[in-house]
Amino acid sequence: xxxxxxxxxxxxxxxxxxxxxxxxxxxxxxxxxxxxxxxxxxxxxxxxxxxxxxxxxxxxxxxxxxxxxxxxxxxxxxxxxxxxxxxxxxxxxxxxxxxxxxxxxxxxxxxxxxxxxxxxxxxxxxxxxxxxxxxxxxxxxxxxxxxxxxxxxxxxxxxxxxxxxxxxxxxxxxxxxxxxxxxxxxxxxxxxxxxxxxxxxxxxxxxxxxxxxxxxxxxxxxxxxxxxxxxxxxxxxxxxxxxxxxxxxxxxxxxxxxxxxxxxxxxxxxxxxxxxxxxxxxxxxxxxxxxxxxxxxxxxxxxxxxxxxxxxxxxxxxxxxxxxxxxxxxxxxxxxxxxxxxxxxxxxxxxxxxxxxxxxxxxxxxxxxxxxxxxxxxxxxxxxxxxxxxxxxxxxxxxxxxxxxxxxxxxxxxxxxxxxxxxxxxxxxxxxxxxxxxxxxxxxxxxxxxxxxxxxxxxxxxxxxxxxxxxxxxxxxxxxxxxxxxxxxxxxxxxxxxxxxxxxxxxxxxxxxxxxxxxxxxxxxxxxxxxxxxxxxxxxxxxxxxxxxxxxxxxxxxxxxxxxxxxxxxxxxxxxxxxxxxxxxxxxxxxxxxxxxxxxxxxxxxxxxxxxxx
Numbered sequence: 059x060x061x062x063x064x065x066x067x068x069x070x071x072x073x074x075x076x077x078x079x080x081x082x083x084x085x086x087x088x089x090x091x092x093x094x095x096x097x098x099x100x101x102x103x104x105x106x107x108x109x110x111x112x113x114x115x116x117x118x119x120x121x122x123x124x125x126x127x128x129x130x131x132x133x134x135x136x137x138x139x140x141x142x143x144x145x146x147x148x149x150x151x152x153x154x155x156x157x158x159x160x161x162x163x164x165x166x167x168x169x170x171x172x173x174x175x176x177x178x179x180x181x182x183x184x185x186x187x188x189x190x191x192x193x194x195x196x197x198x199x200x201x202x203x204x205x206x207x208x209x210x211x212x213x214x215x216x217x218x219x220x221x222x223x224x225x226x227x228x229x230x231x232x233x234x235x236x237x238x239x240x241x242x243x244x245x246x247x248x249x250x251x252x253x254x255x256x257x258x259x260x261x262x263x264x265x266x267x268x269x270x271x272x273x274x275x276x277x278x279x280x281x282x283x284x285x286x287x288x289x290x291x292x293x294x295x296x297x298x299x300x301x302x303x304x305x306x307x308x309x310x311x312x313x314x315x316x317x318x319x320x321x322x323x324x325x326x327x328x329x330x331x332x333x334x335x336x337x338x339x340x341x342x343x344x345x346x347x348x349x350x351x352x353x354x355x356x357x358x359x360x361x362x363x364x365x366x367x368x369x370x371x372x373x374x375x376x377x378x379x380x381x382x383x384x385x386x387x388x389x390x391x392x393x394x395x396x397x398x399x400x401x402x403x404x405x406x407x408x409x410x411x412x413x414x415x416x417x418x419x420x421x422x423x424x425x426x427x428x429x430x431x432x433x434x435x436x437x438x439x440x441x442x443x444x445x446x447x448x449x450x451x452x453x454x455x456x457x458x459x460x461x462x463x464x465x466x467x468x469x470x471x472x473x474x475x476x477x478x479x480x481x482x483x484x485x486x487x488x489x490x491x492x493x494x495x496x497x498x499x500x501x502x503x504x505x506x507x508x509x510x511x512x513x514x515x516x517x518x519x520x521x522x523x524x525x526x527x528x529x530x531x532x533x534x535x536x537x538x539x540x541x542x543x544x545x546x547x548x549x550x551x552x553x554x555x556x557x558x559x560x561x562x563x564x565x566x567x568x569x570x571x572x573x574x575x576x577x578x579x580x581x582x583x584x585x586x587x588x589x590x591x592x593x594x595x596x597x598x599x600x601x602x603x604x605x606x607x608x609x610x611x612x613x614x615x616x617x618x619x620x621x622x623x624x625x626x627x628x629x630x631x632x633x634x635x636x637x638x639x640x641x642x643x644x645x646x647x648x649x650x651x652x653x654x655x656x657x658x659x660x661x662x663x664x665x666x667x668x669x670x671x672x
Contacts, residue, residue: 082106084118091126104130104161111168113175117182120172128189131162135193136200138162166193170209173224174217187224191232194301201303204241211245212252215280218273225280229287235300236340239288243347246281250354253277257359275361282364285355286371291348291379294341349381356389369393369403370439373410384415394425401429402443409446423460426450427572430467435479441623444482448489448618458496459573465490465497466565466577469584477593478624484599485616487585491603492613501603503581595629 082090090107093100110123138159139152172178172186190210197203214221214228232238257274360368368376372390377383390411393404405426411417426447434440451464465487472483491498565580591597605613 084122087119087122087126091122091129094126094130104158108161108165108168111165111172113172113177117179120178120182121185124169124185124189127165128192131158131165132192132196134158135162135196162193166190166206170213173210174213174219174221176219180223183224184227187227188231191300196301200301202237202241202301204244207238207241208245208248211242211284212249215249215277215284216273218276221280222283225283225287229284232300233288234298236294236297236344237299237301237304240304240344240347242284242288243344243351246285246351247347247354249277249281250351250358253281254354254357274359278358278360279364281355281358282360282368285351286367286375290375291341291344294337294344297336297340345379345381348379349385352376352380353385356386365393366400366403369400369407373406377407377410383411384417387411387417391419394419397428399437399439401425402434402437402439405429405446406442409450423450424570424572427463427467428570430464430471432471432474432479435471435475435482441619444486444618444622448486451486451490452493454493456494458494459575459578461490461494462497462500462577462580463572463575465500465582466575466580467567469582470565470567472584472588476626477591477596477629478621478626480588480591480593480596481599481621481624481629482618484585484588484596484603485618485621487582488602488616489618492610492615497578499578500580500582503579593629595632 087107087110090100090103094103094107104127107123107127110119111127112120115123134155138155140159169186169190173183173190175183178186187210190206194203194207194210197206214224233242253274356368372386377386380386386407390404390408394401394408396404408417408419408422412419412422429443434443437443451461468483468486468490472480475483491501563580563583564576566575569575585600585603588596588600591600602616
């Protein structure tokens with residue numbers, strides 16, 4: 059019976075609220091708001107206005123009620139007690155303020171529902187967002203209310219409706235404030251931990267539904283949008299806060315900071331020195347929160363498009379501002395091991411960690427060598443890849459076999475790539491030959507003379523025969539299996555000499571081990587074929603390799619960035635700008651006397667006898 063009575067009373071209350079909503083007009087709501095702001099005697103107007111804060115309310119009614127409630131609550135919000143504070147029954151003022159706090163919490167809950175509601179218009183949701191940020195500004199005793207801000211960000215990120223405009227509004231209007239950015243990093247760290255735990259629990263329970271996977275990917279994309287739109291820490295030249303008290307609140311080493319401030323106060327440039335100290339202190343705290351937020355985010359199962367975007371911008375937007383960039387070594391090495399386009403994108407960050415932070419990565423050059431495939435010359439990020447490839451091969455300490463393998467691999471690719479790729483290859487080969495004189499033998503590999511080669515072949519054959527006779531005698535005493543290995547080794551030597559006699563290229567472009575590729579025993583015959591390339595810029599550029607590259611004072615390195623982003627259109631534009639002295643003509647300068655020249659057919663003559671027509 060009691061439950062039936064409570065249900066009936068609840069239904070009657072909702073009916074009364076609906077009747078109230080239909081009874082009041084927009085002018086009535088304005089009057090209620092004015093009365094609420096004028097005197098405490100009209101405090102009962104507050105619940106009535108609060109009833110219109112709902113996704114089902116008309117937009118103009120909702121906005122009017124919200125403006126009245128915001129104008130009333132904002133001045134008294136810093137003095138309201140905490141939500142968990144118990145009211146002292148003996149003091150009416152405390153009871154009143156505790157009641158106001160309860161109504162404020164109801165208002166915040168309703169606004170959170172409206173922000174992520176698909177029933178409301180985008181303009182209304184944006185007004186609600188601004189109202190919530192005003193409450194964040196004052197909700198913690200006049201200071202930044204991090205708890206309310208955390209709930210707001212989590213509601214937006216975990217929402218299933220379209221919230222891109224809300225994220226853009228947050229980024230453009232509020233992320234410029236240092237305290238908002240600071241607490242955003244803290245919120246993102248907590249949010250990523252929550253998403254990570256949900257993902258792990260889902261895997262353990264065997265939950266792999268499409269809806270859960272889609273919602274997780276959507277939340278990760280929104281989180282990445284937030285992180286990528288926070289202003290860079292490198293631009294931290296001035297401090298602008300959304301709420302008061304952020305700079306004054308410093309829980310870390312307050313006594314040390316006071317001593318430093320006293321010392322600085324005695325200096326000549328008092329104000330500027332204090333600003334520098336506060337900036338340095340804030341930048342350290344920001345860098346710590348930045349590092350925690352990003353490292354937690356990178357542990358999530360990132361969608362492929364987010365994964366690629368993170369890798370592309372990591373060397374500029376993430377690595378310089380981490381407290382310890384070496385923490386990224388696991389993430390970057392895993393990305394680099396994936397192969398393909400992902401490895402190309404991870405190369406920038408990995409190269410920075412290796413050159414600036416002492417990261418040791420085994421088999422780095424073998425993995426880099428494996429990326430040299432024809433499709434890389436048409437990839438989106440090929441320009442950055444070729445610049446990094448040139449930088450990775452810049453050290454004079456590279457062994458000759460490694461430099462030769464890269465040079466020969468690039469030369470072989472020049473036969474399969476577009477003209478723009480051939481130009482890049484010529485520039486890279488030019489720089490490699492200039493930096494590593496030990497591989498200049500590839501330019502002109504001198505063959506053995508016939509008589510020396512015959513003697514060499516004879517010696518090899520004699521050694522093979524003698525060795526074969528010795529082994530055949532030993533096989534009578536020993537097992538046959540132990541005697542086959544030296545026979546095969548000497549036979550292979552004879553086969554190698556036979557291959558050299560036939561002029562076969564010994565380079566194996568399918569070999570993953572650079573030492574076994576036999577690049578140093580080959581030659582750059584592929585580059586020589588580019589002299590007759592159908593594209594004039596390629597055939598002209600090959601002539602740069604005719605210089606003596608061993609004398610560094612006579613030559614300079616080619617800037618790879620000038621050719622790395624080339625295409626058919628850039629080559630065409632360059633050709634159109636050139637001033638050509640001679641061009642192929644569609645007619646003969648002199649009348650030909652024969653169809654073929656006599657030098658083409660020695661021993662033949664072609665005479666032309668004129669005959670007059672009567």
